[in-house]
Amino acid sequence: MAEPKDRGAARRVLAVALREFRHTVLTKGFIFGALVMPVVMFAAFAAIGLLLDSKLPPTVGAVAVLDPSGSVERHAREELAPARINAVEFDGKRIKEMSLPVPPAGAAQPLVPRIDLSLEFPRDPAQEQALRDRIRDGGLLALAIVPPEVLAADPKAADGGAASFTLVVPSGSPPRLTSLLERSIARAIVKARVERAGSDWKSLDALLSVPGTSVRRLSEDGAESEENVVAKTLLPMGFMLLIWVATFTSGNYLLTTTIEEKSSKVMEVVLSAVSPMQLLAGKILGFAAVSVLMVGMYGALGVAGLAFAAMGDLVSPGLLVLMGVYFVMAYAFVAIMMASVGSAVNDLREAQSLVTPAMLVLTVPLMLWLPISEQPNGTLAVVTSFIPPAIPFVMVLRVAASSEPIAAWQVAASIAWGFAWVGVFLWAGAKVFRVGVLMQGKPPTPRELLKWIRMA
Amino acid sequence: MTRPAVELRAVTKRFGQVEAVCAMDLSVAAGSLTGFIGPNGAGKSTTIRMIMSIIRPDSGTVDVLGADAIVAKDRIGYLPEERGLYRRMRVMEFLCYMAALKGVPAHGLRARVRAWLERVQLPEAERKRCQELSKGQQQKVQFIASVIHEPELIILDEPFSGLDPVNARLLNRLIREIHSTGRTIIFSTHVMHQAEQLCDRIVLINRGRKILDASMQEIRARFDPRVVEAEPIDGDARAADALARVPGVASAHWSPERRAAELTLASGADAQAVMGAAVAAMPLRHVALRRTTLDDVFVELVGEAAPPSEESGNG
Numbered sequence: 001m002a003e004p005k006d007r008g009a010a011r012r013v014l015a016v017a018l019r020e021f022r023h024t025v026l027t028k029g030f031i032f033g034a035l036v037m038p039v040v041m042f043a044a045f046a047a048i049g050l051l052l053d054s055k056l057p058p059t060v061g062a063v064a065v066l067d068p069s070g071s072v073e074r075h076a077r078e079e080l081a082p083a084r085i086n087a088v089e090f091d092g093k094r095i096k097e098m099s100l101p102v103p104p105a106g107a108a109q110p111l112v113p114r115i116d117l118s119l120e121f122p123r124d125p126a127q128e129q130a131l132r133d134r135i136r137d138g139g140l141l142a143l144a145i146v147p148p149e150v151l152a153a154d155p156k157a158a159d160g161g162a163a164s165f166t167l168v169v170p171s172g173s174p175p176r177l178t179s180l181l182e183r184s185i186a187r188a189i190v191k192a193r194v195e196r197a198g199s200d201w202k203s204l205d206a207l208l209s210v211p212g213t214s215v216r217r218l219s220e221d222g223a224e225s226e227e228n229v230v231a232k233t234l235l236p237m238g239f240m241l242l243i244w245v246a247t248f249t250s251g252n253y254l255l256t257t258t259i260e261e262k263s264s265k266v267m268e269v270v271l272s273a274v275s276p277m278q279l280l281a282g283k284i285l286g287f288a289a290v291s292v293l294m295v296g297m298y299g300a301l302g303v304a305g306l307a308f309a310a311m312g313d314l315v316s317p318g319l320l321v322l323m324g325v326y327f328v329m330a331y332a333f334v335a336i337m338m339a340s341v342g343s344a345v346n347d348l349r350e351a352q353s354l355v356t357p358a359m360l361v362l363t364v365p366l367m368l369w370l371p372i373s374e375q376p377n378g379t380l381a382v383v384t385s386f387i388p389p390a391i392p393f394v395m396v397l398r399v400a401a402s403s404e405p406i407a408a409w410q411v412a413a414s415i416a417w418g419f420a421w422v423g424v425f426l427w428a429g430a431k432v433f434r435v436g437v438l439m440q441g442k443p444p445t446p447r448e449l450l451k452w453i454r455m456a
Numbered sequence: 457m458t459r460p461a462v463e464l465r466a467v468t469k470r471f472g473q474v475e476a477v478c479a480m481d482l483s484v485a486a487g488s489l490t491g492f493i494g495p496n497g498a499g500k501s502t503t504i505r506m507i508m509s510i511i512r513p514d515s516g517t518v519d520v521l522g523a524d525a526i527v528a529k530d531r532i533g534y535l536p537e538e539r540g541l542y543r544r545m546r547v548m549e550f551l552c553y554m555a556a557l558k559g560v561p562a563h564g565l566r567a568r569v570r571a572w573l574e575r576v577q578l579p580e581a582e583r584k585r586c587q588e589l590s591k592g593q594q595q596k597v598q599f600i601a602s603v604i605h606e607p608e609l610i611i612l613d614e615p616f617s618g619l620d621p622v623n624a625r626l627l628n629r630l631i632r633e634i635h636s637t638g639r640t641i642i643f644s645t646h647v648m649h650q651a652e653q654l655c656d657r658i659v660l661i662n663r664g665r666k667i668l669d670a671s672m673q674e675i676r677a678r679f680d681p682r683v684v685e686a687e688p689i690d691g692d693a694r695a696a697d698a699l700a701r702v703p704g705v706a707s708a709h710w711s712p713e714r715r716a717a718e719l720t721l722a723s724g725a726d727a728q729a730v731m732g733a734a735v736a737a738m739p740l741r742h743v744a745l746r747r748t749t750l751d752d753v754f755v756e757l758v759g760e761a762a763p764p765s766e767e768s769g770n771g
Binding site for chain 1: 505509544556602
């Protein structure tokens, strides 16, 4: 039976939406969990950096290298020179590995405290015990014992005539310092070996240095772009998680408030004023505003973070528009699902059994994040782009990941196909909601849900 | 002739194999105070939900205030049997929200809510959260929610359940006051004496069908038991035998619970003459012509198998 036109429908829908928005956003739980906590965490990360910079004590002290041969000293002094430790060996390398912009020479290294070592090079092996005693007494930061055989490497042996040196450190020695000494003294030993063999270390080092790589992606239409590890993997994940968190947070609120309205028996009071469809529309609209607030806030923080890291160019206006479209689609899928499940059950435990199958589909993009990000035009990515309700999540991964552009037809088709499925979800979800909101007692089985869809 | 406030024509509603309401024809006169009575599961609440357009009938038509029920939603007030509030909302906020849904303009709304809270003797509840109220207080708030928009038609489903006698009396008075302003009230209950006290018309529903639809006056006339109750000052079952010989008495039996004889009048007998003869026959503490009660009517029409109950249930 067709419902006659209700002139007050828009007013009622807006009143419901406004209530849902206000009573979600203006609660301590939301303000703390969704607004304050992320800001606090963001501030905490920044504060940790500042604290490390300003408060961590510098590592200053003596290190002894017991080297009877005396051939390691010069090289060890080079390797453990404060300037080299702090500027090159430590941060420059790490920064390069992370594909982060290398700060200009001389710039402060905020996360690394200063390391300043004075070096001693005793030669008499009989001093070993006395040096060990100094370590126990706190007079030495470390003792490296370099036996002569470790310098006598056989160039013809496959492993260079494996021998080892010993590094003795106090029990409370920072792992960072231990690791630094281990690497630096090993390198000094190698240099000493090279010198012993009559070769020139600088030439060898230059010959052995691994060249940097500039990966250029060339598309079928001839466009060339630079490979970027962040753009290809972390950024798509970040975008997808942003949409995931925003839609599922709102979706969960939608689920719990609907269940609460049923369990507290207020549903029938509300339904005396609005129709089930107006209530559904108002709830979806109200929580959409909650979701938009979260996406806007976290998204702005993310974009600001990228701009701060000089990677603002990774987020184009076109990408943001597509993100917006897929966000609307993702929210619609999640919201309709949660509202209809919430209407059909009496408590959260019952809801889990109905939500789980859909959640499994929605975790596919999370599980396939890496393969989809690495091959955004691969078969797996293309196929999963058309499986509802995962469509928007997979497409966000693809459009954000791609150094090579996604075919325009695929983007258009995914949007058309996705919103067609949103229509199907809305049609079925509305029917379940209409029947479910007035149902009490045992929760429906999937077969009964299908019956509701047919009979409503 | 005034248009009826509610008119159902051949309305049927099924839930699966169960026929909750079957070909119901019903007309509720504008300005009346009509009682829906019936046993649990009779179809009262389903009928009310269709009047409220919360559910749609499978067949038949429902006209409310001259329009389709869904269009008339803002002109109807409803206190459902399954009552609930938004537990964390404040009372003022909840009532303003319900009023806004019903189309009450925001201007002057808070003052109107305050006036109602005063009227139900809950002026201090305004800033309280709904969950902080007692059950009776919550019920009063729900009652306000059903009348805050000054509806033309008010439907109250078991409004007295859970109320103490003082609050029940207050609500009774409010219902009468609202009715006196010309509003139509439908009042659903399975507590017969409440319906008898309040209603000017009774609709008895059983197994989804209307089995009685008449004014209280008509019901009293139609179901007059023609029984005289005579309570002897000192008497036992033998008194009933003595009183059975009074002229105009067709039969008499002794009611041990009432410690009185129940004298069924013979056809055409004058009740006043029988009572006079009974007083003359033996000293009586009390003699009266039994009044028709809805309890008796209910039992007669619905049967002993489904006695009226004080407990709430789904009608």
